[in-house]
Amino acid sequence: MRLRMVVAYDGAPFHGFARNEGVDTVAGRLEDALGRVVGAPVELTCAGRTDKGVHAHGQVVHVDVPEGSVDLVGLARSLNRMCAPSIGVRAIDVVDRDFDARFSATARRYRYLVRCAPWPDPAMARSAWYVDEPLSLPAMVLGCDPLIGEHDFAAFCRRPVRRDGQEASLVRRVTQATWHDDGDGILRFEIEASSFCHQMVRSVVGTLVDVGRGRLRPGDLLDVIRSRDRSFAGQLAPPHGLTLQVVRYPGWCTDDASATWPMPR
Structure with a gap:
């Protein structure tokens, strides 16, 4: 059974x-x-x-x-x-x-929480990444646009080693990706795709936070994707802000x- x-x-x-x-x-x-x-x-x-x-x-x-x-x-x-x-x-x-x-499964949706505020909230210490500097939400939302569609996400992933020695495909189809302002300094990122490669969501979040800080422009995300080079992407966001929210069948x-x-x- x-x-x-x-x-x-x-x-x-x-x-x-x-x-x-x-x-x-x-x-x-x-x-x-x-x-x-x-x-x-x-x-x-x-x-x-x-x-x-x-x-x-x-x-x-x-x-x-x-x-x-x-x-x-x-x-x-x-x-x-x-x-x-x-x-x-x-x-x-x-x-x-x-x-x-x-x-x-046909799709998975992840959620990532960022707390952007002058002081950390201890009640969210295990569920949100605390960022102690202003972030531009409009820029971060614009930065999501290049993610939509089917791309090789090698710039955002740890490449797995296959037993047969062949290079694993990191092509994924993203159907939704955007940020929401939940108030009280909480920024919520949601992304849905058929599947994700290892550390992909955390790498994407770290890169979009760099956009929010002004270190990258929203349009730079397309160049990062095209590079297929992990060094072009931003930092790896910490794991505790990430939640597997929904799985579709x-x-x-x-x-x-x-x-x-x-x-x-």
Whole structure:
């Protein structure tokens, strides 16, 4: 039986999503808890492997468990009790065997928060990048325009090493990218694409913040993309401002997910 789960987590205490022996990870914590509930080892597959310190509101995972081995309501409650407060299971349902949390996904949306203010807000220390100088939001919004469309994003990514020695493609299609002013010095960046390469969003954010500081012009983003050279892009934004917000699939996305069990009494 294949289960699909929508998971939220605070990435601060974890060394990323993927299981890594010797350190605490999101997958490691969830797999251990699931294994105890179903009485057998399990292995999760996720929509996107987030790095150390990166959060999620709409991460999607699938896992295979023995047929009829779990009650979904009881499983959700057990996992949330065992994994709280850093991990929350928002929804669980049964899906077809051909559903794959990673390869069935058609788009992912990330959010990045920047706090631009004279003083840091300790309550946002784990969720927003504090920048203590003025940023030009209109310039940062204009800087998003060159990102839209299909490009080789090598200038913004760490190039993966493939086992066959071939150069991995870093071509990605970005469908949405813009900044929003949420008030109280909070600037919110949202970007959606079919998929992302490693550190792409954080590199894009760091470069756009350089645009906001006046170190780059909005039109320079096109030159950065065309360069395919990481040294042309700006700094790498810290991980704690980044959240995997939404994952889309044919006919369904994590925005549609809602808890289907009542609150425990």
